[in-house]
Amino acid sequence: MWERRALQVSIAVAALLPVLSGLWGITHAPPGDGWTGNHHRYLNGLLLAIGLGYWSTVPRIEAMASRLGLLTALVAVGGVARLLGLVLGDAPTPPVLAALAMELGVAPLLCLWQRCVIARSRPVSPGIAGLMTHLRHIVS
Numbered sequence: 001m002w003e004r005r006a007l008q009v010s011i012a013v014a015a016l017l018p019v020l021s022g023l024w025g026i027t028h029a030p031p032g033d034g035w036t037g038n039h040h041r042y043l044n045g046l047l048l049a050i051g052l053g054y055w056s057t058v059p060r061i062e063a064m065a066s067r068l069g070l071l072t073a074l075v076a077v078g079g080v081a082r083l084l085g086l087v088l089g090d091a092p093t094p095p096v097l098a099a100l101a102m103e104l105g106v107a108p109l110l111c112l113w114q115r116c117v118i119a120r121s122r123p124v125s126p127g128i129a130g131l132m133t134h135l136r137h138i139v140s
Helices: 002-027 035-057 065-087 094-121 126-139
Strands: none
Touching: 002 035, 002 094, 035 065, 065 094
């Protein structure tokens, strides 16, 4: 099914951002008191893990609803925290706004799309199929 393949490619491409950002953040921690750099590396390790988690859903996309849902919930909670930061006075820089778009827009939409692909891939129950056949005969 073309839609399944398009979803897989979309998730794989979208997951590039947390994977690459996480790797970059791990290797480029800010200078500081030791705690700052260490905490920065930890948080970027989580970002890397989220991206890898998304990639793990790609091969068996229909069977990964729970995993994709959990990953999306984690990302959305982070997005809500980021949005709260803007409300509290953080600067709305282009990278922050782009991250918000991914966290509160793209990730939830990909998860919703996955649910639609799953629903369309399930066969119609025999009861409904039989009813539809019966209705077609009545109308004819």
